[in-house]
Amino acid sequence: MLSPDRKKIEFKDGFKAGVFELWTSRDLVWYSEQQISRVRVVRRADGYYCQFLVNVERKETHNFQGNVVGIDLGLNAFYTDSNGDVVENPKYLRKSEKRLKKLQRRVSRRHEKGKKPQSNNYHKARIQLARQHLKISFTA
Structure with missing residues (x-):
């Protein structure tokens, strides 16, 4: 309500x-x-x-300008259009893997096997790792 x-x-x-x-x-x-x-x-x-x-009514209008462009999505380049423009692949995941790897190591070091209430530093490291995963999921 x-x-x-x-x-x-x-x-x-x-x-x-x-x-x-x-x-x-x-x-x-x-x-x-x-x-x-x-x-x-x-x-x-x-x-x-x-x-x-x-529930909403949505109306979109489009004014055709007469320009037609073909787009080819690829792995090496993000896309290539029919005009010859090439946009490189940003590779967000590859760029953020270094930080992710560091945070995963930190969580692993803070974890104590068999200990029921884990330390506060473990929980802080776990939250940092979760936020980094969230950041990567929105940028990728």
Whole structure:
């Protein structure tokens, strides 16, 4: 259930999470409860997110300029178009593997086998690793 100012959401259908504050980084049109058909709560390394499925009419107009360009996606080059322009593959994963490898080693060193409550430094290292994986998943 959304609050009247649409800044908070409360779940009353058995999901005992309490009240969430809603905020966004964009100027977004706040939808009414009738437009929202489904809400999904997702936990990621950097926090919880609410995803809304909204029924909205969307219209796109396109003015054809008469220019046609063919694009070939590849492995060596990101894409090559029919005008001869080549964009190199950015290889985000390869560039971030060094940091990922370092963080995985750190987590492995902090883990003590058989010890039930792991140390605070282990949990900090695990969270850093999860955030790096999250960063890679959004850039790749």
